[in-house]
Amino acid sequence: EADIYQTPxxxxxxxxxxxxxxxxxxMGHDKMYWYQQxxxxxxxxxHYSYGVNSTEKGDLSSESTVSRIRTxxxxxxxxxxxxxxxxxxxxxxxxxxxxxxxxxxxxTRLLVx
Amino acid sequence: xxxxxxxxxxxxxxxxxxxxxxxSYKTSINNxxxxxxxxxxxxxxxxxxxxxxxxxxxxxLRVTLDTSKKSSSLLITASRAADTASYFCATDAxxxxxxxxxxxxxxxxxxx
Numbered sequence: 001e002a003d004i005y006q007t008p009x010x011x012x013x014x015x016x017x018x019x020x021x022x023x024x025x026x027m028g029h030d031k032m033y034w035y036q037q038x039x040x041x042x043x044x045x046x047h048y049s050y051g052v053n054s055t056e057k058g059d060l061s062s063e064s065t066v067s068r069i070r071t072x073x074x075x076x077x078x079x080x081x082x083x084x085x086x087x088x089x090x091x092x093x094x095x096x097x098x099x100x101x102x103x104x105x106x107x108t109r110l111l112v113x
Numbered sequence: 114x115x116x117x118x119x120x121x122x123x124x125x126x127x128x129x130x131x132x133x134x135x136x137s138y139k140t141s142i143n144n145x146x147x148x149x150x151x152x153x154x155x156x157x158x159x160x161x162x163x164x165x166x167x168x169x170x171x172x173x174l175r176v177t178l179d180t181s182k183k184s185s186s187l188l189i190t191a192s193r194a195a196d197t198a199s200y201f202c203a204t205d206a207x208x209x210x211x212x213x214x215x216x217x218x219x220x221x222x223x224x225x
Contacts (some may be wrong), residue, residue, distance in 0.1 A: 006155075033212075042217040043156075043201070058212075090155055100205060101146065102213060104155030 003027050006091050006105035013081055014113050021076045021108045023091030029103070030096040032074040036060060037088045037107075049074055050096070081112045117145075117202045117216035125222040132189040134219045136202030137182075143205045145178055146213070147187050150199045159187075159200075192223045 004025040013019055025032065030051045035043040035058075045058030049068040063085070064078050074093075078085055089108045094100040120135045136145070144163045148156040162169045162178045162185065169176045175188040189196055199220050203213040 035215075040199075040218075040220070043215040045212060045214075048212060059214075088153075092156075100213065101158045101161060102148075102156070102203075104148075104157070106155050107153070109153070 004091065004093055004103050004105040006089075006108050008108060009106060010109045010111075012111045012113065015080075015082055017081050017112075019078050019081055019110070021089055021091075021110070023074045023076070023105055024072050025074075025093040025103070025105075026072060027093060027095075027103065028071065029093035030071065031094045031100065032068065033092045033094075033102065034058070034064075034066060034074070034076050035090040035092065036062065037090055039088070043090065047076065081110075083112045086110060086112050117204050117214060119200070119202055119216045119219045121219060122217070123220040123222075125224065126192055127224050128192060128194055130192055132192050132196070132221055132223070134187045134189075134200055134221070136185045136187070136216055138185075138202075138204045139183065140204075140206055142180075145176075145185050146203045146205070147174075147176060147185075148201045148203060148215075150201065150218070152198075156201065189221075192221075194223050194225045197221060197223045 007022045032049045034047040037043045044060035046062040047066040049055045091105040092102040094102045117138045146161045147159045150156045173190045178185045199218040201218045203215045
């Protein structure tokens with residue numbers, strides 16, 4: 001079982017609300033990732049980080065933002081949630097290197113009404 | 114375009130049978146990985162095969178890699194109902210600071 005945690009697991013909110021999805025890992029991994037996944041569909045990388053104070057946008061454009069102030073913590077924020085943001089958000093981490101195994105958290109299911 | 118694409122999209126077999134899933138990709142890779150995802154959960158890493166390897170085993174899992182055809186297969190032998198899940202291949206492309214690119218996944222149902 002990977003030591004990577006996501007909270008909340010489920011979130012139902014109204015349009016226009018600001019939300020932050022939390023992700024923490026205790027493995028000391030430098031690399032962290034956020035993926036967006038609709039039910040039964042592929043994963044889309046929306047943000048990643050290679051270390052403290054490093055953040056990059058992923059392959060799928062997202063209105064969310066991320067920060068990496070501490071190695072173990074990689075929160076994702078939506079300033080104004082919309083129904084189109086309804087999805088599952090998966091956080092993952094890996095050690096630095098080219099042959100990387102990614103460890104995933106359990107995911108946050110977001111429903112924006 | 115998607116780097117890894119799995120085939121078939123869905124597979125239904127009887128418990129005890131073998132399940133074979135395929136993955137094709139487009140560009141050069143450092144390694145190819147297979148992950149499993151149970152419904153509503155995160156992904157779990159199953160096995161990694163490097164570009165200079167042709168076959169790898171882990172328990173009931175056997176993975177092959179054919180870099181000339183840019184394809185991989187995952188074989189699960191003697192399947193169990195607990196193997197019911199979605200399976201994703203992911204490629205780690207060549208190059209510094211490369212990232213994993215996931216396929217669309219294969220839904221495997223193992224009937225008791």
